[in-house]
Every structure is written in structure tokens, then in C-alpha cells.
Amino acid sequence: MRIAIMSDVHANLAALEAVLRDAEQRKALDAVWCLGDMVGYGPQPRECLARLREVVSVCVVGNHDLAAIGHLSTEDFNPDAAAAARWTARQLAEADREYIYSLPQVVREGDFTLVHGTLRWPVWEYLYSYEAAQAHLRRQQTPFSLVGHTHVPTLVVEDGRYPYGCELFYLEDGATVTLDPSRRLVINPGGVGQPRDGDPRASYAVYDVEQGTITIHRVEYEIEATQRLMMEAGLPRWLIQRLSLGR
Numbered sequence: 001m002r003i004a005i006m007s008d009v010h011a012n013l014a015a016l017e018a019v020l021r022d023a024e025q026r027k028a029l030d031a032v033w034c035l036g037d038m039v040g041y042g043p044q045p046r047e048c049l050a051r052l053r054e055v056v057s058v059c060v061v062g063n064h065d066l067a068a069i070g071h072l073s074t075e076d077f078n079p080d081a082a083a084a085a086r087w088t089a090r091q092l093a094e095a096d097r098e099y100i101y102s103l104p105q106v107v108r109e110g111d112f113t114l115v116h117g118t119l120r121w122p123v124w125e126y127l128y129s130y131e132a133a134q135a136h137l138r139r140q141q142t143p144f145s146l147v148g149h150t151h152v153p154t155l156v157v158e159d160g161r162y163p164y165g166c167e168l169f170y171l172e173d174g175a176t177v178t179l180d181p182s183r184r185l186v187i188n189p190g191g192v193g194q195p196r197d198g199d200p201r202a203s204y205a206v207y208d209v210e211q212g213t214i215t216i217h218r219v220e221y222e223i224e225a226t227q228r229l230m231m232e233a234g235l236p237r238w239l240i241q242r243l244s245l246g247r
């Protein structure tokens with residue numbers, strides 16, 4: 001059984017389709033798990049929601065999803081993100097809003113807990129410090145958890161031999177994590193629609209259930225196609241440029 005794990009699609013349909021194609025080409029997928037922020041920033045929120053709803057079996061909500069339906073204030077967003085959130089809100093139909101509203105912030109699925117940010121602040125907190133990792137792990141009741149939000153593929157390993165009780169590792173293209181239930185892990189598959197680790201390729205992960213492994217994959221997609229649509233929509237310039245930079 002193979003499950004694709006994706007996060008932060010951010011209304012980038014070209015990236016989403018490239019990731020789904022890549023995953024299916026490797027071997028047929030049995031399920032897709034989504035870690036939130038399906039919309040926000042990108043030019044095709046409705047199309048991405050429709051495509052994700054076809055394939056996703058488990059999904060948690062992200063801060064940009066909630067902002068797009070008016071259930072989270074954009075006061076703490078930077079001006080570009082807030083402008084994109086207002087634009088996104090105008091695109092969504094009632095059925096899109098109802099779907100987003102129906103999504104949980106935290107889901108347990110077998111040995112995994114899924115959350116967009118951290119288990120301390122599910123839609124807000126970025127898991128990229130020791131302090132956040134510790135707070136998250138203290139609340140993690142399953143051996144493994146999956147997070148998004150930072151758009152950076154990351155592994156957190158809990159182990160008392162590390163000075164902070166855990167260690168954070170960057171996961172590069174092709175990196176495979178072996179799931180060993182004797183030590184708790186947190187995995188971030190990176191961002192599909194707006195990578196931020198300096199590599200502009202879309203990032204996602206495949207969970208091979210029989211092997212007990214999760215592997216990171218990077219996929220090239222037609223960045224210019226998404227940028228063109230963003231320009232036509234009048235979305236902020238920096239949001240368009242950053243896709244080429246992976247920042």
C-alpha cells in the first residue's frame with residue numbers, strides 16, 4: 001500500500017498535477033493524505049480544492065484555508081499573504097467554504113497524527129525550533145506525526161541522547177525515513193505549491209506501508225504556467241517571483 005503525503009498545495013494546480021503524476025508513475029497510489037493550506041497564494045484555489053477532494057482520504061485544515069473562509073483573521077499575515085487571502089476568498093463558492101469548514105485541525109490515522117502546524121497550536125505554529133519540536137512531541141500520542149506549514153522537508157527524531165531530547169534534520173530529494181515505533185518521529189513532506197528551501201521543485205512524500213518507510217520526492221513542474229495565471233489575477237509580485245526561487 002502506498003500513500004502520498006502532501007502539504008501546502010497553495011492553489012498551485014500545475015504543481016499538484018505534477019506531483020500526482022509523479023506519484024502514480026512510480027507505482028499506483030492507494031490514498032492521499034493532505035496536511036492543509038490547499039489554497040492561499042496561488043491562482044487556482046477552486047481547481048485545487050476540486051482535484052484534492054477527488055483524491056484525498058484524510059485532510060486537516062491550514063491557516064490559509066481558514067483565512068480564505070473568514071475563520072481566521074489575516075491581521076498576523078504579511079501584506080502580500082493578506083492580499084492573496086482576500087483574493088482567494090472572492091474566488092470560493094459556498095460548497096468550497098463548507099468543505100473547508102468541515103475539516104478538522106488534527107486527525108489520528110493509525111500510527112500517525114496529522115496536523116498543519118504543531119500539536120500545540122495546530123494552524124499557527126511553525127515546527128522549526130527545538131522548543132516547538134519539544135512542545136509538539138509532548139502532545140504526540142502516536143509513534144509518528146506529519147506536519148506542514150514551514151514548506152521545508154524536515155525530520156524530527158525524539159531521542160534522549162540529543163541535548164534537547166530531539167534533533168531536526170533537513171530531508172533532501174530521495175531521502176528515506178525508516179519508521180521505527182520505538183522512537184517518535186515527526187515528518188514534514190515540504191510544500192507542493194510553494195517550496196521554501198531554495199529548491200523550486202514541488203515537494204511531497206510517499207509512505208510505503210509494507211516497507212515502513214517514507215520517502216521525499218521533488219518534482220519539476222511548469223512554474224511559468226502558474227506565474228502567468230498569478231499575473232493575470234493581479235496577485236502580489238513577490239508571491240509570483242518567489243516560486244522561481246523556492247523561497
Ligand code: ZN
Pocket residue numbers: 008010037062064149150151
Ligand atoms: Zn502554507
